[in-house]
Amino acid sequence: MPTTETAERYPATLEEIREILDKLTERQAEYDRRWEREIAMREVETARRRKEEAERRKEEAERRKEEAERRETEDKRREAEARREEDRAKWEAARRKEEMRRDAKREKEWDELRKKFDRTDRQFEKTKALIEANGVQIGGLNNSFGEIVEHLVGPGIIDRFRDLGYHFDDIKERTYEIPGKKPGQIKAEVDLLLENDDTIIAVEVKSRPETDKGKKKGDISHHIRRLEILRKYRESQGVPPKRILGAIAGAVFYDDVKQAVLDAGLFVLEQSGDTMRLDVPKDFKPREW
Numbered sequence: 001m002p003t004t005e006t007a008e009r010y011p012a013t014l015e016e017i018r019e020i021l022d023k024l025t026e027r028q029a030e031y032d033r034r035w036e037r038e039i040a041m042r043e044v045e046t047a048r049r050r051k052e053e054a055e056r057r058k059e060e061a062e063r064r065k066e067e068a069e070r071r072e073t074e075d076k077r078r079e080a081e082a083r084r085e086e087d088r089a090k091w092e093a094a095r096r097k098e099e100m101r102r103d104a105k106r107e108k109e110w111d112e113l114r115k116k117f118d119r120t121d122r123q124f125e126k127t128k129a130l131i132e133a134n135g136v137q138i139g140g141l142n143n144s145f146g147e148i149v150e151h152l153v154g155p156g157i158i159d160r161f162r163d164l165g166y167h168f169d170d171i172k173e174r175t176y177e178i179p180g181k182k183p184g185q186i187k188a189e190v191d192l193l194l195e196n197d198d199t200i201i202a203v204e205v206k207s208r209p210e211t212d213k214g215k216k217k218g219d220i221s222h223h224i225r226r227l228e229i230l231r232k233y234r235e236s237q238g239v240p241p242k243r244i245l246g247a248i249a250g251a252v253f254y255d256d257v258k259q260a261v262l263d264a265g266l267f268v269l270e271q272s273g274d275t276m277r278l279d280v281p282k283d284f285k286p287r288e289w
Contacts, residue, residue, distance in 0.1 A: 160278035
């Protein structure tokens with residue numbers, strides 16, 4: 001018979017052996033089920049990661065595509081801007097060249113006019129001094145200056161103002177006289193007077209207009225005073241009120257004088273070839289008296 005030690009080590013019955021085998025089989029089955037679940041979970045996780053990776057790669061591809069398109073668009077924009085800048089530079093260079101050409105031509109014409117009217121001014125002063133020295137009336141001299149006004153300023157002046165919306169049929173007066181209170185007294189004279197139903201433009205003509213110099217009043221101040229006298233005279237006559245505007249015409253205009261005329265709210269009529277040019281900046285607003 002087996003000993004007690006042998007009986008503890010080896011089951012004595014077949015049932016015990018079967019029980020042990022069943023337990024081993026059950027453990028194996030449980031192990032297999034766990035492994036299958038683990039495999040299934042790994043497969044699900046792998047599929048999820050692959051899906052996420054595919055989506056990431058798709059997003060990256062789209063991002064790269066958008067970046068490439070953005071860079072292409074930006075390159076085209078820069079190229080277009082560079083072409084526009086080049087065109088602007090060419091246009092500006094051409095404009096400056098043409099402007100320099102016109103300025104040179106204009107300066108040449110001004111030099112010729114300066115010489116011409118300097119000679120006229122000197123002759124005028126000599127004649128005036130001679131006549132005054134002999135106590136002779138200077139009517140003939142006034143007539144000569146009237147001819148200068150008529151031939152230098154008159155032609156085209158109506159057309160110049162018509163371009164600005166001022167419509168005049170004709171020059172109403174050449175050397176318009178404003179009478180004083182005493183009989184025969186002339187308080188002021190206007191070289192050219194344009195008038196329609198609602199507007200008057202009084203034009204003072206000078207060969208070379210001048211501004212104030214110290215206490216000495218220049219042509220601008222004198223013309224403003226002349227316009228004030230014209231307004232008061234019309235008010236005293238009880239005539240219908242009209243807008244009174246002023247202009248100064250000159251054969252030679254220095255830049256500072258021209259600016260001073262415009263700042264005073266007066267039109268600038270400047271010699272240009274054989275006619276007058278009406279110089280009106282965009283921001284110019286004429287003053288009314």
